[in-house]
Amino acid sequence: MKSDRRSVLGAGLLLSVFSASRALAQTAPPAAPGAAPPGLPQPEETLDLWPQGVPGMPANPPIEKTTERSEDLLVTDRAVLGITVPRLSVFRPDRPNGAAVLLMPGGGYNHIVVDKEGYELGRWLAARGFTAFVLFYRLPYDGWAAGPDVALSDAQRAMRLIRHRHAEYAIDPERVAAMGFSAGGHLCADLATRFASRTYDPVDQTDRLSAKPICAAPIYPVVSMSAPNAHPGSRERLLGANPSTALEAAHSPDRNVPANAPPVFLLHAEDDDVVPAANTILLRAALKERNIPVETHLFEHGGHGFGLRKAVGKPVEIWPELWRNWARGTGLG
Structure with missing residues (x-):
């Protein structure tokens, strides 16, 4: 997977002219009725993960639906469920730095949050030179053949697809990171382990x-x-109502850390009343036991699901820059 960085970036710039025509063949990003807020770029480019057909389609496929949960016309808070065409929404930077980030929004494995943990982070990353890919993954309770592994299948495929298409996006294929939130944080940790x-x-x-x-x-x-640390909703939607202890262990990332796991950045608010901060502490301990580099930030206040918008004005507001400074040391840039 070694590539000359200068040639990668140059090839990406030359090939970017073809991106618009390729994007036309892809499934559109999830969207709710109504106009998008002015001044906030929406993704115009997507990549379908499985162009030859999505594997393990249920006998009664779900119907994709996006709902708007915000009452503020200037701040969207969309949620999408019933995904049958998993795909990536792409945020391209004006000046690519050669690095990419795969974003996995949360939603308790019940739906996927579009804006707060997806598009807002995509814009933030693109403004700093990163190419951001927001993953709309299949949900495990929809009856897919892969069962509780279905979201991980999409995350694995997304990482591979980003690397395969690296030249088109001026990306160094060795510099692709993962970031996820809440249940998307579980998916991110699952991918890392x-x-x-x-x-x-x-x-x-x-x-x-x-x-x-x-x-x-x-x-x-x-x-x-x-x-006592599992988030009940995520656990039930991922594993069913009465999973065995073996199934619980198989899908708890802290119990599956390999010796070659990548470096990990962990962040949690200790007043999180939805997902206990003990989840982050468990994962940190497991990574430390395997001698995997890990940086951990615990904030006293922040609650759950703060993303960018709900962190404003609080000490936790600094978290994206903490991640960016840490990520430089991993080689991401």
């Missing part, structure tokens, strides 16, 4: 590439699937 697990049958040359991120940032993540 089970990147090499075979969760789907390879479909093309893309699947020969590694799904391992250069670094991972699970933010206020769901981690444990066992009481």
Whole structure:
């Protein structure tokens, strides 16, 4: 996977002219009725993860639906469920720095948050030179053949697809990070610990590439699937109402850390009343036991699901810059 960085960036700039025509063949980003807020760029480019057909389609496929939960016309808060065409919404920087970030929004594995933990972070990253890919992954309770591994299948495929298409986006294929929030933080931690697990049958040359991120940032993540620390809703939607202890262990990232896991950045508010901060502490301890580099930030106040917008005016507001400074040391840039 070694590439000359200068040639990668140059090739990406030359090929970017073809991106618009390629994007036309992809499934549009999730969108609710009504106009988007003025001044906030919306993604115009998407990448379908499975162009030859999504694997393991249920007998009664769900119907994708996006709802607007905000009453403020200038601040959207969309949620999408029933995804049958998993895809990436792309935020391109004006001046690419050669690095990419795969974003996995949360939503308790019940839906996926579009704006707060997806598009807002995509804009923030793109403004700083990163190419951001917001992942709309399949939800495990919809009956997919992969069961509780279905979201991880999409995350693995997304990492490989970003690397496969690196030249088009002026990306160094070795500099692709992962970041996730809440249940998306669980998916991010799952990817960081089970990147090499075979969760789907390879479909093309893309699947020969590694799904391992250069670094991972699970933010206020769901981690444990066992009481008392499990988030009940995420646990039930991922594993069902009465999972076995073996199934709980198989899907608790703190119990599956390999010796070659990537460096990890952890962030949680101690007053989180939805996902206990103990989830982050469990994952930190497991990473430390394996001698995996880990940076951990615990804030006294912040609650759950603060993303960018709900962190404003609080000490936790600094978290994106803490991540960015840490990420430089991993080689992401």
